[in-house]
Amino acid sequence: MNFRYLITVSLLFVLTATTLHGQSRRRRPVVPATLHIEDLPQQPLDTLATDDPETRIIIFSNNTWRYYRPALKVRDSLPVYMQHWDTSQVFAYKSIAYEDLPSVVDLNLVKDLSGFKAPVVGSVLSKYGPRGRRNHNGVDIPLKIGEPIYAAFDGKIRYAKYNTGGFGNLVIVRHENGLETWHAHLSKLNVKVNDYVKCGQVIGFCGSTGRSRGPHLHFEMRYCDQTFDPEFIVDFQTGQLKYQTFALEKQFFNIHSRASEILEEDDDDFPLLASAEGDTASGDILERIAAAQKKEEQQTKTATVSSSNAVYHTIKQGDILGRLALKYGVSVSQICRLNNITPKTVLKLGRRLRIK
The missing domain is CATH 2.70.70.10 (Glucose Permease (Domain IIA))
Structure with missing residues (x-):
């Protein structure tokens, strides 16, 4: 009687252990052969300041980062x-x-x-x-x-x-x-x-x-x-x-x-x-x-020699680019280009400008 009982209990133990082991194997997660950083979950962890007040850096959980510029989005x-x-x-x-x-x-x-x-x-x-x-x-x-x-x-x-x-x-x-x-x-x-x-x-x-x-x-x-x-x-x-x-x-x-x-x-x-x-x-x-x-x-030297017919103007009191352009029949942008200046450049007295 006791002998049959022991055999029955032993069989039940073996069957239970086998079943649990099979379930454990089926539940084991599948790990990809090659794991890339971009495949990992990307959760923001922290932000870092930069020299630019409009720009911050977001640090993510997968060891990546990117710029964050909320102020620029208004553009x-x-x-x-x-x-x-x-x-x-x-x-x-x-x-x-x-x-x-x-x-x-x-x-x-x-x-x-x-x-x-x-x-x-x-x-x-x-x-x-x-x-x-x-x-x-x-x-x-x-x-x-x-x-x-x-x-x-x-x-x-x-x-x-x-x-x-x-x-x-x-x-x-x-x-x-x-x-x-x-x-x-x-x-x-x-x-x-x-x-x-x-x-x-x-x-x-x-x-x-x-x-x-x-x-x-x-x-x-x-x-x-x-x-x-x-x-x-x-x-x-x-x-x-x-x-x-x-x-x-x-x-x-x-x-x-x-x-x-x-x-x-x-x-x-x-x-x-x-x-x-x-x-x-x-x-x-x-x-x-x-x-x-x-x-x-x-070529620049040749152009300089051939520019003997160039027209120049020496800045006097009251001169502005617009008046000079009208006086000589040229555009303000042409004067700016020939002298490497902008329309906002302050004209100093005595400065010599090329007009043509």
């Missing part, structure tokens, strides 16, 4: 960030004809110098303007692969993705004054569309994607899709901003600048910029840059 209602806001195509102002643009646009660039940082600093290898039978709508600056590219001014990202028209990885930043800055051939993007960026923020890294013959930054400035020479505004060699307010005349635009979305970078005369391994520009390239700079200096 969503600005017309410049609502009208002609196209995040899928490079050209956003196709409904605005060149003929409809004003003769002069006063671009208020910065309140002070803290509002600007050069996207990169370096020698301009290929300038804005005609390149053979084509137009070159920006400037090219050779760099190492992976060098950071900065936002020149505060703004909002309108376009950030790979472009099949030749730009490669392209970031377009629209700024509050309507100016857009284009950054092409990037190896990696550091922003996404509709992000707000601050001056000096890294928006991407130099590369050689798209139609490119070596790592460099192709940089453009556009207003209503129309290009103009970025060197009017930025000295890339020194990284300095030339103007606080710039009188952008309609005649500065390349009227063919938006005839095609294809980036024409493949001229046979365009030299190989640098090796794909990320080296700096080779000695041959540096020689080409030096030769181009020497040629430009010679």
Whole structure:
């Protein structure tokens, strides 16, 4: 009797243990073979202050972070960030004809110098303007692969993705004054569309994607899709901003600048910029840059000699730019451009201004 009882109890114990073990195995969580940080739960843990009062940094539980700029969100209602806001195509102002643009646009660039940082600093290898039978709508600056590219001014990202028209990885930043800055051939993007960026923020890294013959930054400035020479505004060699307010005349635009979305970078005369391994520009390239700079200096000297017919005016009491423009039959913006001044520049007595 006791023997049968022991056998029965033993069988029940074995069956129960087997059942529980099977349930335990079925309930064990499945752990992925490779666990990525972005797969972990992302809960905000803390915020950190930055040098910019408008910007804080949020620290998340999965060891990631991002900028937090609540003050910038109020700018969503600005017309410049609502009208002609196209995040899928490079050209956003196709409904605005060149003929409809004003003769002069006063671009208020910065309140002070803290509002600007050069996207990169370096020698301009290929300038804005005609390149053979084509137009070159920006400037090219050779760099190492992976060098950071900065936002020149505060703004909002309108376009950030790979472009099949030749730009490669392209970031377009629209700024509050309507100016857009284009950054092409990037190896990696550091922003996404509709992000707000601050001056000096890294928006991407130099590369050689798209139609490119070596790592460099192709940089453009556009207003209503129309290009103009970025060197009017930025000295890339020194990284300095030339103007606080710039009188952008309609005649500065390349009227063919938006005839095609294809980036024409493949001229046979365009030299190989640098090796794909990320080296700096080779000695041959540096020689080409030096030769181009020497040629430009010679052209400047020639232009100086040929400017013997230039008209100058010495500032006297009561002189203002508007009166001088009327007196000599020129525009205020022309006087500003010839003398590297702005309409707000204080004219000192005795200063000699070039008028024509």
